[in-house]
Amino acid sequence: MKIVVIDDDPTGSQTVHDCLLLLKWDCSTLVKGFESKSNLFFILANTRSLSENDAKFTIEEICKNLKTVIGSKAYEEEIIFISRGDSTLRGHNFLEPSVLNSCLGPFDATFHIPAFIEGKRLTINGSHFVDKTPISQTIFAKDKIFGYETSNVKNLLFQQSKSQINFENIQNLLLSDIEVLNNEENNIIFKKLKNLKNNKHVIVDIENYSQLKKFSLVITKLIKHKKFLFRTAASFISSISEKKSVSQSAIFFSSLRVRNKEKSFLPGLIIVGSYVELSTIQLNHLLEISNCDPVELDVFEFFKITSSENYQKRRNLFKNKFLKEIRYSFEKGKTPVLFTSRKFMSLDSSELFNFYNILACFIAELVADLKYEIGYLISKGGITTNLILSNGLNADYVYLERQILTGISVVTCNLKNGEKLPIVTHPGNIGTKDSLVNIWKVFENKK
Structure with missing residues (x-):
């Protein structure tokens, strides 16, 4: 399995180690990423610093070259695409995965996982918190460019899509769902995830790494048969890649x-x-x-x-x-x-x-x-x-x-x-x- 992270700024690798961060995405540089020893690499797209039009153009250019490299090299291993975004919900949270779906899809579902456990940014009952404070009440919500007024991730995603997503097509995977989730075929939540199609958007509750681990194990099993996309903060990347940060002297x-x-x-x-x-x-x-x-x-x-x-x-x-x-x-x-x-x-x-x-x-x-x-x-x-x-x-x-x-x-x-x-x-x-x-x-x- 190779994990390709398209990062909207250069800090999304903050929970992993020993991998390449690509600053260019021409085909020869992308090949370096795919041929690197690590099971993941990052493409630093820096799209959070760009307007919507420029961000769209950048993601399209990256996707075009990714398709060329993947097609020419005939990679047989599963490839997981992650659009890494901000754990404080700033950035093009709808636009970027939408462009990825158009260029690299269609995907069966896009999972939105903004939890960044190390920074105490957690998603509970569909709402996002920073150190137990609803995120709409923090300084991040007052951002001059990406400000917002709701802590509910579903509402925010719907607003940012400018009604391009049907509100009823955005689902929640709650903590109560993750509690009973396992990777057995007859598990009710496993079946629910397996039956996702037509690029359903799913907001995932997370408050600790054990929940992320359980979710990641299910995804690793399903990815052999399903095509999923992820818009996440840094913690999920650590969990799915199994390259959790290691302390050094x-x-x-x-x-x-x-x-x-x-x-x-x-x-x-x-x-x-x-x-x-x-x-x-x-x-x-x-x-x-x-x-x-x-x-x-x-x-x-x-x-x-x-x-x-x-x-x-x-x-x-x-x-x-x-x-x-x-x-x-x-x-x-x-x-x-x-x-x-x-x-x-x-x-x-x-x-x-x-x-x-x-x-x-x-x-x-x-x-x-x-x-x-x-x-x-x-x-x-x-x-x-x-x-x-x-x-x-x-x-x-x-x-x-x-x-x-x-x-x-x-x-x-x-x-x-x-x-x-x-x-x-x-x-x-x-x-x-x-x-x-x-x-x-x-x-x-x-x-």
Whole structure:
């Protein structure tokens, strides 16, 4: 069995380990994924940062190449397709699986499993919760682009489909159903799943890994005869692949840090692009450390530059200013922390998509100029991280090592000078107030 995860940002691999994360989806790169030793690989589509039209085009392009590769190589093993989405319900939750069904289907059913157990995001009686709080009452529901007003996943999916799904065709698999579920042919819930057809949408309740395991065992048996699609958060990927996150010592991660020719450690660089409240709290705690140098990128100033007549000249001056400031931090023996100012832009959703991508591309350019000067990179925020990997480091793929903290991965990227740069891919909405501090301490060998 090969599991292909089409991820809407680069952090969905946060519950598994030792696999490829593809940043490009041309046929030759996809072949690397299928021929890799792991039973799964990720395609980092970054569609959460795109408008609906651009996301649709991207998924269609990925599907076209997947069909070409699968057809030409005549893979005989079962292939499971997972559309990985956000555990806080942001993103194109209806659009992406709908396009996958059109291009790679038809599927008998699409299972929606937004539970992320490690982050206390659970689905109970069809409603989604963050640490026991209905998700519609959290800051995630107020997202400027993907905001919503309901915690009921069925209602949200129906709303996001703009009535393209018949409300009665969305079913629930409740905790009471999972309690009696097993993989025996005569089990009433097993039969219910086996009889699904015509791409029924099923919302799956999950509050712990034992329930996920039971569900995954049934899916593994049914997949030989049924064609299922999944729109899920990260926990299901861990369960179905049986590659649950394995803890590693701090020494494992600190030893990944790149050294110079004199065998001394190169300095680290921390980037915080995410603007959610938790990111700001983590950033403020990090900046209390005297050895971390704050380097603030004013988003309003950058917006003015992008709108100016002599845009390219002003942009280059702006870029050189930050490169100079970051390199000065290196010279002082400090860790520069480049962060976007904590201000919201009053733009409509399409303008926001465009601006945040331009901003992330600018940050990626800074990393491109600094990549041979740093020993490690900590990047917080999905859109920023994806563009750093694909544009800044120009990587076809990166290798997922392990999780340095719960839900926070470390990947390594092969640089052209032969070094492997370790990068922490830190989701914006994950961790405690001390997460950034603790990760920095690991790489700096500080207790």
